Amino acid sequence: MGVLLRVAVSNLRASKARTLIVGGIILFGALVVVLGSALVDSIDRGMRGSIQGSLAGQIQIYAASSKDDLALYGGMMGESQLDPIEDFAALKRAVEAVPNVRNVVPMGIDQAMVVTGNEFDFALEKLRADVRRRAAGERGVDLATRYESHKAHLRRMCALLGEELKSAHAIVDEKLIREHAQDVWDLARATAPAFWADFDSDPLNRLEFLENRIAPQSLSGGFTFLRYAGTDLDAYRDAFDHMRIVEGTAVPRGQRGILIGKLFAEDWLKLRTARRLDKIREARRLHKRIAADEELQRFVKENQEQIRDILLQLDPAQARIAAERLSRALGRRDSLVLADPTDELRSLLVELFSTDDANFDRRYAIFYGELAPLLQLYTVRVGDTITIKAASRSGYMNSVSVKVYGFVEFRGLEKSTLAGMMSLVDILSWRDLYGYLTAEKAAEINAIKATAGLRDVARENAEADLFGTRRDPGFGDVARIGELSAMGVVRRNTDAALFSRVHSQGEIDRGVALNAAVTLRDPSKLAETMREVRAALASARLDMKVVDWQQAAGMVGQFISLARVVLYTASAIIFAVALVVINNAMVMATLQRVKELGTLRAIGAQKGFVLEMLVLEIGAVGVVFGALGAVLGAAAVWLIRARGGIPATNEQLYFFYSGPTLQPVLSAASMAVSLAIVLAVSLLSGIYPALLGMRVSPLDAMQSAE
Amino acid sequence: MSAIVGIENVSKVYRLGKTEVRALRGVSLEVERGQFLSIAGPSGSGKTTLLNLIGCIDTPTEGRVIVDGTDTNDLSERALTDLRLRRIGFIFQTFNLVQVLSVHQNVEFPLLLQGGIKRGERRQRVGALLEAVGLADHARHRPNELSGGQRQRVAVARALVTGPALVLADEPTANLDSETGGTIIDLMKDMNARDGTTFIFSTHDPKVMAHATAIVRIADGQVTAREGGGAMVL
Numbered sequence: 001m002g003v004l005l006r007v008a009v010s011n012l013r014a015s016k017a018r019t020l021i022v023g024g025i026i027l028f029g030a031l032v033v034v035l036g037s038a039l040v041d042s043i044d045r046g047m048r049g050s051i052q053g054s055l056a057g058q059i060q061i062y063a064a065s066s067k068d069d070l071a072l073y074g075g076m077m078g079e080s081q082l083d084p085i086e087d088f089a090a091l092k093r094a095v096e097a098v099p100n101v102r103n104v105v106p107m108g109i110d111q112a113m114v115v116t117g118n119e120f121d122f123a124l125e126k127l128r129a130d131v132r133r134r135a136a137g138e139r140g141v142d143l144a145t146r147y148e149s150h151k152a153h154l155r156r157m158c159a160l161l162g163e164e165l166k167s168a169h170a171i172v173d174e175k176l177i178r179e180h181a182q183d184v185w186d187l188a189r190a191t192a193p194a195f196w197a198d199f200d201s202d203p204l205n206r207l208e209f210l211e212n213r214i215a216p217q218s219l220s221g222g223f224t225f226l227r228y229a230g231t232d233l234d235a236y237r238d239a240f241d242h243m244r245i246v247e248g249t250a251v252p253r254g255q256r257g258i259l260i261g262k263l264f265a266e267d268w269l270k271l272r273t274a275r276r277l278d279k280i281r282e283a284r285r286l287h288k289r290i291a292a293d294e295e296l297q298r299f300v301k302e303n304q305e306q307i308r309d310i311l312l313q314l315d316p317a318q319a320r321i322a323a324e325r326l327s328r329a330l331g332r333r334d335s336l337v338l339a340d341p342t343d344e345l346r347s348l349l350v351e352l353f354s355t356d357d358a359n360f361d362r363r364y365a366i367f368y369g370e371l372a373p374l375l376q377l378y379t380v381r382v383g384d385t386i387t388i389k390a391a392s393r394s395g396y397m398n399s400v401s402v403k404v405y406g407f408v409e410f411r412g413l414e415k416s417t418l419a420g421m422m423s424l425v426d427i428l429s430w431r432d433l434y435g436y437l438t439a440e441k442a443a444e445i446n447a448i449k450a451t452a453g454l455r456d457v458a459r460e461n462a463e464a465d466l467f468g469t470r471r472d473p474g475f476g477d478v479a480r481i482g483e484l485s486a487m488g489v490v491r492r493n494t495d496a497a498l499f500s501r502v503h504s505q506g507e508i509d510r511g512v513a514l515n516a517a518v519t520l521r522d523p524s525k526l527a528e529t530m531r532e533v534r535a536a537l538a539s540a541r542l543d544m545k546v547v548d549w550q551q552a553a554g555m556v557g558q559f560i561s562l563a564r565v566v567l568y569t570a571s572a573i574i575f576a577v578a579l580v581v582i583n584n585a586m587v588m589a590t591l592q593r594v595k596e597l598g599t600l601r602a603i604g605a606q607k608g609f610v611l612e613m614l615v616l617e618i619g620a621v622g623v624v625f626g627a628l629g630a631v632l633g634a635a636a637v638w639l640i641r642a643r644g645g646i647p648a649t650n651e652q653l654y655f656f657y658s659g660p661t662l663q664p665v666l667s668a669a670s671m672a673v674s675l676a677i678v679l680a681v682s683l684l685s686g687i688y689p690a691l692l693g694m695r696v697s698p699l700d701a702m703q704s705a706e
Numbered sequence: 707m708s709a710i711v712g713i714e715n716v717s718k719v720y721r722l723g724k725t726e727v728r729a730l731r732g733v734s735l736e737v738e739r740g741q742f743l744s745i746a747g748p749s750g751s752g753k754t755t756l757l758n759l760i761g762c763i764d765t766p767t768e769g770r771v772i773v774d775g776t777d778t779n780d781l782s783e784r785a786l787t788d789l790r791l792r793r794i795g796f797i798f799q800t801f802n803l804v805q806v807l808s809v810h811q812n813v814e815f816p817l818l819l820q821g822g823i824k825r826g827e828r829r830q831r832v833g834a835l836l837e838a839v840g841l842a843d844h845a846r847h848r849p850n851e852l853s854g855g856q857r858q859r860v861a862v863a864r865a866l867v868t869g870p871a872l873v874l875a876d877e878p879t880a881n882l883d884s885e886t887g888g889t890i891i892d893l894m895k896d897m898n899a900r901d902g903t904t905f906i907f908s909t910h911d912p913k914v915m916a917h918a919t920a921i922v923r924i925a926d927g928q929v930t931a932r933e934g935g936g937a938m939v940l
Contacts, residue, residue, distance in 0.1 A: 013806070602790065604791025604819050605791075702799075
């Protein structure tokens, strides 16, 4: 063995170039495998944790009769259509019996419409509150000032709306002008001095007019779609450790309420100017520059142009304060006291939002420090009640009011619009929204069906017709309902009775769900537990599909597998190339050594000796350079970690990395695997040339064969 | 005196593409122990082929080659290799040393192949031979640091280190100048005299032939003459 090694090593050292080339390829391969595995492993672990800990749990259960497969993050064509699980309580009982099961959480995931804010409504609310207080007999300077200020604010808003409508007419055709004739007439009335002069004589009627005729014209936000899960909120919090309430509180046990997704709030419920400023700041943090980036330039432009929302929000007193602050902050020495303070504020705002890379950070600080405290940054705040509206499958529109208790975030998915935008609603509100009957109601209907001989009573229609639970955002005014038939509205007053009611666990469980998330005490026993769950459901005669979290996560869950496939493919390609190159190099080397090998055979070396020698040569290269490559890979991992990981520069990467950075994790297993692969490839590529060498005849040692 | 090598009516035919080359035709020969035999002939005469057959590097197409009492036809390839290792030593025209090993290691190599010899004994045997060939001071040198003559001396040492009964040299002086060549032949002769090892070498150089105790002349694959000890068998 000693002589073999000595000869092998000596041969390697003698042909340095060849050894280095071959070794270099092997080193590269080993490095890729080690580094790649570290990255993929940490992505896998992170995403697994994020997905399981935010929404999926380890196992998901849904009705086997469902048309679509469960897709927790939405499928290609929108939400998947699932058949309801009629009695969640029965399912829960069956599944909880399996020892490894920790939680069974009901869910109904879907999208609903929620209207984003309306400054006009806020202003109306403020004024109405003042009017009520005065009507109740309250007096005082403070109230009087506020009343006047709020009245002036509303008046200014009407004026602004009137201007807007006029400038809109300038570019719009005759037909639209005729359609908006009523609007024009209404606005004319609302801006007429007479309207405001004797406002105080009949405030409530005036308010109603404004509410019904003017408010709808100022709908600035429109509506957005809120993706949410209707669930048992307490069980959810217990089961999903990645859930974090970042503002406000949890919904009190057994009560109805909503926790709005923080990211959703940032994207859809925040003042658009503030949102754009945030986005610019984020981008700059990732070393993007306004000067070089088209999107950022667009944001700046939009900020300068769309200041109406800010103007509308500020009543005259606030507007004056804002103008003073901005003037000071922007260092305007020649503060012109213009005739119309609105114009001054407007010009100050335009200046404030003329941001470039040099002044951005300061302007950002000014906005949030001086201006934002005067504004309502979010159209929905903790404590507000919002109305969400959805269409059931038969097209019937239903709406439900819920109180906002707080904002929720999912650790690792905070910036992912794909997976981090979820809001959480109590399951009872969700059931109402979808017109799902409870088990009792279903039984009642069946009884009625039996006696009345009715056959096809659709669920939604049944509830609506038989129990009269159709709910529209009634304001007691038919005209308004007609206009707002597709919208919900933000209201400040709470539906106290319903919201303070405490529902029992039984009420929460005994009803419909679309899918159930199951968390395990020991997640490593996943396959086994899935079998047990299936068995439990079968013996409870519940026809359900039981899938693991990755399947349930649909396309999103497949990203993890994709990352692995990419790594394996890349490694395979590298090693295939290595194999070919090494093989070629070694064959050439062997052919060059024919005389030497022949000599060895002539003086008495057996074929086996020659074979072992050649295999050892390539094996030694493989081991040495493979180990070196693995060490370099480990060093690279360490270096990346030392520098804080790989930053996520966009939203998709944020989701992959389950956070702002990716910290690769080295494992002894992956290093061992990489060495094994390297060795196998080296030997495989060396075997053919070794066999060639073995077959060299001792005759070849002779100078020439006569 | 007993014959160490017996060639009985040996023929060797090579296939070169589509043509057949008859390198040896019905050659018979006996070599006695202790002889310093030269196989002489022009190139293409078949002398290297004859040497190859004797050295068990090649096998005859017809006839028998008997080395040290063993019929080589009876031996497997593995056994032939072993025979070469233990009973035969080789010296090549182009020296054929292992470039990556030192002089000492080159000479030691066959002992390592044999196995079972302790390091001390190996060192002693190698040392003794290096002394005998006059290269004790060059033990750590690499072959590319030596002259042609020195390299061939290493080859001689290597060929003798296993204590073979027979040493075969294929035109050992062809790549050396006449003076150096003479030295090598003298060295080989000394070894022959010292240990009684049989030397058979092929050459076409008459000056070299002059040193031999017996000469076998070969041409066109047949032995044409036998001079010196031993009978000629046609």
